[in-house]
Amino acid sequence: MDVRTRILHAAAELLSHAPEADISTRAVCEAARVGAPALYRQFGDKEGLLTAVVDYGFEQYLAGRSPACSSDDPVQDLKNGWDDHVGFAVDNPNHYRLMYSPGLSAPPGAAAEAHRLLLEILERCAAGGRLRTSPQTAANMIMSAMAGVALSLVSRPTISADTEFSGRVRDAVIEAVTVPAVAGGRAPAYGGTAVAAATLGALLPEGPVAPLTEAETGLLREWLGRLSDTSITIA
Amino acid sequence: MDVRTRILHAAAELLSHAPEADISTRAVCEAARVGAPALYRQFGDKEGLLTAVVDYGFEQYLAGRSPACSSDDPVQDLKNGWDDHVGFAVDNPNHYRLMYSPGLSAPPGAAAEAHRLLLEILERCAAGGRLRTSPQTAANMIMSAMAGVALSLVSRPTISADTEFSGRVRDAVIEAVTVPAVAGGRAPAYGGTAVAAATLGALLPEGPVAPLTEAETGLLREWLGRLSDTSITIA
DNA sequence: AAAACGTGTTAACGTCGCTACCGTGGACGT
DNA sequence: ACGTCCACGGTAGCGACGTTAACACGTTTT
Numbered sequence A, B: 001m002d003v004r005t006r007i008l009h010a011a012a013e014l015l016s017h018a019p020e021a022d023i024s025t026r027a028v029c030e031a032a033r034v035g036a037p038a039l040y041r042q043f044g045d046k047e048g049l050l051t052a053v054v055d056y057g058f059e060q061y062l063a064g065r066s067p068a069c070s071s072d073d074p075v076q077d078l079k080n081g082w083d084d085h086v087g088f089a090v091d092n093p094n095h096y097r098l099m100y101s102p103g104l105s106a107p108p109g110a111a112a113e114a115h116r117l118l119l120e121i122l123e124r125c126a127a128g129g130r131l132r133t134s135p136q137t138a139a140n141m142i143m144s145a146m147a148g149v150a151l152s153l154v155s156r157p158t159i160s161a162d163t164e165f166s167g168r169v170r171d172a173v174i175e176a177v178t179v180p181a182v183a184g185g186r187a188p189a190y191g192g193t194a195v196a197a198a199t200l201g202a203l204l205p206e207g208p209v210a211p212l213t214e215a216e217t218g219l220l221r222e223w224l225g226r227l228s229d230t231s232i233t234i235a
Numbered sequence C: 001a002a003a004a005c006g007t008g009t010t011a012a013c014g015t016c017g018c019t020a021c022c023g024t025g026g027a028c029g030t
Numbered sequence D: 001a002c003g004t005c006c007a008c009g010g011t012a013g014c015g016a017c018g019t020t021a022a023c024a025c026g027t028t029t030t
Helices: A003-017 A025-031 A036-043 A046-068 A074-091 A093-100 A109-127 A135-155 A165-177 A193-203 A214-228 B003-017 B025-031 B036-043 B046-068 B074-091 B093-100 B109-127 B135-155 B165-177 B193-203 B214-228
Strands: none
Touching: A003 A025, A003 A036, A003 A046, A003 A093, A025 A036, A025 A046, A036 A046, A046 A074, A046 A093, A046 A109, A074 A093, A074 A109, A074 A135, A074 A165, A093 A109, A093 A135, A109 A135, A135 A165, A135 B135, A135 B165, A165 B135, A165 B165, B003 B025, B003 B036, B003 B046, B003 B093, B025 B036, B025 B046, B036 B046, B046 B074, B046 B093, B046 B109, B074 B093, B074 B109, B074 B135, B074 B165, B093 B109, B093 B135, B109 B135, B135 B165
16 A cells, blocks of 8 residues: 555544544554654645545545435535535544634645535526525535534534534525525526526626626626625615 | 733733634743743643633623623624624634634633523523524524634635625524514514424523422423424414 | 741653654666 | 666654643741
């Protein structure tokens, strides 16, 4: 086995059994039967090792659940994504604590990946006319509340007695940023300018729109984001 | 000045200017011009010192804002309490990181105090018939989301550009656990059994209710809590 | 007056993250 | 085939950390 993956596995093993999310590089080196310089050559830093371990664990977790995504209802995907995220936190408390604990100067790539996944689902929601705000704002709102719930669950097990607790916050936040589905397919202009702007913003293609220059498209995109985050629904 | 408060002030000063929420006991001792054993005699442990510092800072913050509480609208108090809490986090990022960072075996008393304050407001909401759930459940929901938002704001300053962000999550969660006020004073039985149960539970006095024994009252209290956390509103 | 006690200092221990230094083994040019 | 270079891992050590034994001083009690 590669030295790098041996260190990675040893660190993950130690981390998952540690009482508090803190492991010493010496213990990792001893468990991997490797000298200290090998570790520092591979990961540069203790923080580099920890972020690599977290990224590795999160990637594995994602690989085991990928087929669950992308159903026909993006709002349902949103809820499933929430439950998956919280489930990862409960199953790997120390990994999750490291992921969202302050102190790491560079947030692990896993957190950025989770944010990206959430944003992707939210853009599908916006494309279906189901979003009240810009996908970016909704992603920040959902991610913050979700991380707060997950951290509460992993740090204060007294709360976990209420199994509905996470679902309640989930539905509260998701219902605040989405609009209910209507029977006849896509719902245009329902919910005022904010929903329309969010929908249009999601439907815009990647590059410049046909009759507009690139600068104009960028400005339009910014205005749509601002419009979709304005709660005035009565023009 | 007392040695204990001198250490406390030095630690608070160092903590507020530290780049990451971690200070060394040696630096605290040097700043307070005190030997190390004095610190350990006063606080027993580094964790004891940190919790004392956090409690001290939170207490001071609370003392400066106490008159804002307890208006005539408890739901408005809820929102004000949320903004105060997030404001404390933004003003004292390192204190807040310590307050809600995992790794401390015993959570600081400040966190328990914040939870108690929130619960107090929520019980006033329930007494006014404005709560959909039990105060305990609502407190857990609000506290988790609030801590998540606050930690996002102090840990990832890129989000703080959106000044409305905290208010959006706040309104989403608060509107999910409360019912809107009605014109004619108290609103009995509006919103189904859950609201009625929460209201009754909040209106019950501290000790045993007159025609019931103490055991019966305890059981009634437990049933009311369960009822108020059941989302079935159609009997 | 003497003993007991709380409280501070000096000096040290063990562990941590990290690194300068050196040895080894294979790639590569001649 | 042989010498040179270099990526790579091991040995030993540095400085900083949290923590604590041993001792010194002032106050209080007997």
